[in-house]
Amino acid sequence: MSRQLQRKLFIAAFLVPTFLFFSVFVLYPVAKGAHISLFDWSGSSEHMTYVGLDNFKEIVRDPIVWKAIGNDYFLVLGKTIGIVLLATFFAVAVTRLRIRGASFFRIAFFIPNIISIVVIGVLWRFVYNPSIGFLNSFLSLFAAEPVNRPWLGEEGTALWSILWPSIWAGIGFYFLLLVAAIMGIPASLYEAAEIDGAKQGRQFWTITLPLVWEQVKVSVLHIVMTTLNGSFVMVLLMTEGGPDNSTQVLGSYLYQMGFRQFHMGYAAALGVVILIVSLLTTLVLQRLLRRDTVEYS
Amino acid sequence: MLNQPSRALKAVAFLILSVWAAAVLYPLLWTFLSALKDNPQFLTNKPWALPETPLLWKHFTYVWQTYNFGSYFMNSVLVTVVSSIAAIVLSASTAYVFSRFEFRGSRLLYVAYLSAMMIPLILGLIPLFFLLDDFGLINKLGGLAIVYTAWAIPFGVFVLGGFFKSLPKELEEAAYIDGAGYFRTFFQIMLPMAKSGLVTVTIVNALNNWNEYIMGTVFINDPTQYTLPVGIAIMQAEMQYRTEWGPLFAGLLISMAPVLLMYMFFQRQIVSGLTAGAIK
Numbered sequence: 001m002s003r004q005l006q007r008k009l010f011i012a013a014f015l016v017p018t019f020l021f022f023s024v025f026v027l028y029p030v031a032k033g034a035h036i037s038l039f040d041w042s043g044s045s046e047h048m049t050y051v052g053l054d055n056f057k058e059i060v061r062d063p064i065v066w067k068a069i070g071n072d073y074f075l076v077l078g079k080t081i082g083i084v085l086l087a088t089f090f091a092v093a094v095t096r097l098r099i100r101g102a103s104f105f106r107i108a109f110f111i112p113n114i115i116s117i118v119v120i121g122v123l124w125r126f127v128y129n130p131s132i133g134f135l136n137s138f139l140s141l142f143a144a145e146p147v148n149r150p151w152l153g154e155e156g157t158a159l160w161s162i163l164w165p166s167i168w169a170g171i172g173f174y175f176l177l178l179v180a181a182i183m184g185i186p187a188s189l190y191e192a193a194e195i196d197g198a199k200q201g202r203q204f205w206t207i208t209l210p211l212v213w214e215q216v217k218v219s220v221l222h223i224v225m226t227t228l229n230g231s232f233v234m235v236l237l238m239t240e241g242g243p244d245n246s247t248q249v250l251g252s253y254l255y256q257m258g259f260r261q262f263h264m265g266y267a268a269a270l271g272v273v274i275l276i277v278s279l280l281t282t283l284v285l286q287r288l289l290r291r292d293t294v295e296y297s
Numbered sequence: 298m299l300n301q302p303s304r305a306l307k308a309v310a311f312l313i314l315s316v317w318a319a320a321v322l323y324p325l326l327w328t329f330l331s332a333l334k335d336n337p338q339f340l341t342n343k344p345w346a347l348p349e350t351p352l353l354w355k356h357f358t359y360v361w362q363t364y365n366f367g368s369y370f371m372n373s374v375l376v377t378v379v380s381s382i383a384a385i386v387l388s389a390s391t392a393y394v395f396s397r398f399e400f401r402g403s404r405l406l407y408v409a410y411l412s413a414m415m416i417p418l419i420l421g422l423i424p425l426f427f428l429l430d431d432f433g434l435i436n437k438l439g440g441l442a443i444v445y446t447a448w449a450i451p452f453g454v455f456v457l458g459g460f461f462k463s464l465p466k467e468l469e470e471a472a473y474i475d476g477a478g479y480f481r482t483f484f485q486i487m488l489p490m491a492k493s494g495l496v497t498v499t500i501v502n503a504l505n506n507w508n509e510y511i512m513g514t515v516f517i518n519d520p521t522q523y524t525l526p527v528g529i530a531i532m533q534a535e536m537q538y539r540t541e542w543g544p545l546f547a548g549l550l551i552s553m554a555p556v557l558l559m560y561m562f563f564q565r566q567i568v569s570g571l572t573a574g575a576i577k
Contacts, residue, residue: 010478022410024447027413109317116510173571
């Protein structure tokens, strides 16, 4: 066998099985999802009626969709601000402030990131449980009479109550990302700053932040994308979108429309909307966050 | 040091870090303590009270048997092991080709794998359900393992592609000169060198698949085939209704234990693997 043929055979043997698998179970379903969005289909019947862009026209007129988009962005904004601020503070503290026990904090803070979202959901439902929950029992210590607030059951508090566990569960990952970035900054820069008499705050703004901006940017984009694509799981586990759609996000609405009400076409169209929203948002953000990346020479 | 951070600043920072550490670690301890309580303790005592003696260790055997957590556990092990192995085989082979061979369309194909990491899974969820149904794989652990494998491929291709690229080419070239074929060179020389990368990717995949919920709950509706996350999500509703809180917490602990153990042993790989996937 010629060398050339061997090479071709090797490449084919190593590429084709993977690509087949990937095409059938990833590419095809995604493309098919876009295709189904053009039909009216209940899933069970053989009748798929082509309706063009009707599903999308209906989506634009659906008040729940707009509410869900608003909630998606509420979670995006809340998570981004909460996680980036806290993770940055923690990362600076364990690196630049030379806090004792830094390695302990690094090991501990990552733990929520390895726990299943289902377990996190159940635990936090116990925090919010009206009668035996942590939060109410704690607040009751300071109140004249026992607090019985159904945090997840009231429209005013439900979405906020989903935001906290999302921040809690997310921080460790970005914290470690930033720790690694800060540790990569040459010590000589800080030494020079100290000789010039720059205090911690000034060092942060003039050295640390500019030099880890790339990682902050990556973190923000990653938080935004994973929230728009995946926050619905937390919603499904905590409230299923209720009460009265007050915590509905696009993903949970898709789940409800598809797997509870069997409007498969409409649900698929919602999936396309999620993709568009998440791509557009990351594109716009990438522009906004563009700032000359500083490199240390 | 000329300019030590001030004592006050350090003290405040340490306090805040400690509060967060407590917020992260206490739920684990609390889950454990709660697993040993019975209902009256939940209803009358404060949630943070310690369990009364005798400690109710029997809750663990109770969920394991009566609530079938034993079977969920085995299902999770099966799906996790099969899909993690399949994913590493499929992604390592393709990643190696990308890192060493140029051919027509190789760039495009690589970009296709990369962009798949940005596609929301939920977009493919409905078609996947019907696809698995056509293959007779709904309510089958095999179906779930196949889907987990396929969706783990882009991550593996990305991380391992970078890993293979970082390995020196000299050994391969020497092997080719000695007359070794492409296959032998890969299996005997490259694969052993890539061990740490393979381990990292496998651990991350195993972790993700062990914890995965949404595909599990959509594709599996047969209680004998539930994985742990699916079983917990469904049982928690039932157990709260029947107010069997203690056993529920025992169940949570059973599902977390393997992951926490893995984290203890493979902390470095888990962290580096998960963060590598984020930086595309």
